[in-house]
Structures are given as C-alpha cells and as structure tokens.
Amino acid sequence: MRIIPAIDIIDGKCVRLTKGDYDTKKVYNENPLEVAKEFEAAGVQYLHLVDLDGAKAKHIVNHRVLEQIASKTDLKIDFGGGLKTNEDLHIAFNSGAKQITGGSIAVNDRETFEGWISKYGAQKIILGADCNNEKIAISGWQTESNLDVIPFIKNYQKKAIKYVICTDIAKDGMLEGPSFDLYQKIIAECSHSDGQTIKLVASGGISNIDELPILKEMGCEGVIIGKAIYENKISLQQLQRYL
Numbered sequence: 001m002r003i004i005p006a007i008d009i010i011d012g013k014c015v016r017l018t019k020g021d022y023d024t025k026k027v028y029n030e031n032p033l034e035v036a037k038e039f040e041a042a043g044v045q046y047l048h049l050v051d052l053d054g055a056k057a058k059h060i061v062n063h064r065v066l067e068q069i070a071s072k073t074d075l076k077i078d079f080g081g082g083l084k085t086n087e088d089l090h091i092a093f094n095s096g097a098k099q100i101t102g103g104s105i106a107v108n109d110r111e112t113f114e115g116w117i118s119k120y121g122a123q124k125i126i127l128g129a130d131c132n133n134e135k136i137a138i139s140g141w142q143t144e145s146n147l148d149v150i151p152f153i154k155n156y157q158k159k160a161i162k163y164v165i166c167t168d169i170a171k172d173g174m175l176e177g178p179s180f181d182l183y184q185k186i187i188a189e190c191s192h193s194d195g196q197t198i199k200l201v202a203s204g205g206i207s208n209i210d211e212l213p214i215l216k217e218m219g220c221e222g223v224i225i226g227k228a229i230y231e232n233k234i235s236l237q238q239l240q241r242y243l
Helices: 032-041 052-057 063-072 086-094 104-108 110-120 149-157 180-190 211-218 236-242
Strands: 002-010 013-018 021-029 046-051 076-080 099-102 125-128 135-138 143-148 163-167 199-203 222-225
Touching: 002 021, 002 032, 002 052, 002 199, 013 032, 021 032, 032 046, 032 063, 046 052, 046 063, 063 076, 063 086, 076 125, 086 099, 086 110, 099 104, 099 110, 104 110, 104 125, 104 135, 104 149, 110 125, 135 149, 143 149, 149 163, 149 180, 163 180, 180 199, 180 211
Parallel strands: 002 046, 002 222, 046 076, 076 099, 099 125, 125 163, 163 199, 199 222
Antiparallel strands: 002 013, 013 021, 135 143
C-alpha cells in the first residue's frame, strides 16, 4: 500500500482544513517545498498536492508551487484542485505532475474528463470521488450532488478509470479514523466490475498508525495522510516501516 502525504495549498502556503471548510484554515508552513523535502528525506516517494485556491476559483492557481516541488524533489506528485480545462491539465503536467485528480469535472463535464482518460491514459488520470453521506461533493466540497458514490465510480470503471481517491468529507481533518465501512463497500462492489480492478486510495480521517494495516488488509492501494502528520499523531519515523 502506497503512503501518500498531502500538502494542501492556499496563498502558496501549506494549510489544512476541517471537513473542507475554508473558514477552518490552519497554516502549518509558509513554504510547502520545505514540507515536501522533509517527506522525501524520510523516504516518502509520493505526494498528494491540492490547489485549494484552484478548487474555489475553478481553474489552476498554484502551479508554481507544483513546479517548485516537482523540480526540487523526486516525489511522484498527484495534483488536484480546479482542473477544469485542457489548458489547466496541460499546465499541471508541464509543471511536473505525474498524475492529476479530477473531481468536479468528472461530474459536470463528463465529455472532457473522459477525453482526458482517452488521451493521457488511466495511469495518469485519477477519479476524485469525494463524498458526504455517500453523495458525491464538488467545487472544493462546497456543493453536494445527487450522485451516489458507488454507481459514480462504477460508471467511470466502464471508461477504464483505474485510480480512485475517495474522501469521506465528514471524516476529513477530524482525526477520528477513516471511513472503513465505506471503503470496504467500494472495494467489494467496484473491484471486479467488468473485469476492471480499481486502485482505491483512502483519504480523510486517518488518526493513528494502527489504522494503516487495516486499510492495507482491506485492499486499499494507497492512503493519503494529512492532518495526522501535521498534528504529530503520526510521525514520519513511524511511517517508514510502511514505505
């Protein structure tokens, strides 16, 4: 199981939110590159980088931060937040993203998102299936759709999507543990549809190191860890046994 620390960006700074609420913003470091270098020094290979300004603005904003981290570390970065157009995607990949995550666009503009999967391939395009009460949420989680998370994922499996990041928004930033039941359900119902096996990345609510083997056992391909690292609930040293 891949360990994927998260860096969320607002105004070029490393921040965390609670349940996606921008009013709960807490700045952890003015310099995201410093944070990324700490991760790399600990043996981390992957990074989940989220442009929260972009998610709100509905276009890429913090690509300079992406460019800086990609050019000054060897971290394999998946980048999301506000990617809505072919130009946004072009900027993200040109700035050094190895993968991108599309959430709102996969709901609002299926044609474009499916075009990205066809053009760049399922290794580079991740489906962002973030949800509240199992309903997909979009626009930086500001809006809840009427789409159920499992049919939403299954639908994109038919379009050859492989990687899926699922955040249970109610858990995000709460440090109360991830949504084990939801992930179990997704893996059970989506893993073998049409012969396609999804690579599910769990995100949101990770609170201690003991949760990681449970997610691994369950069949999660990766886990994104944010606030637990920043609030010293999980140390980079503890993570090393999983790297």
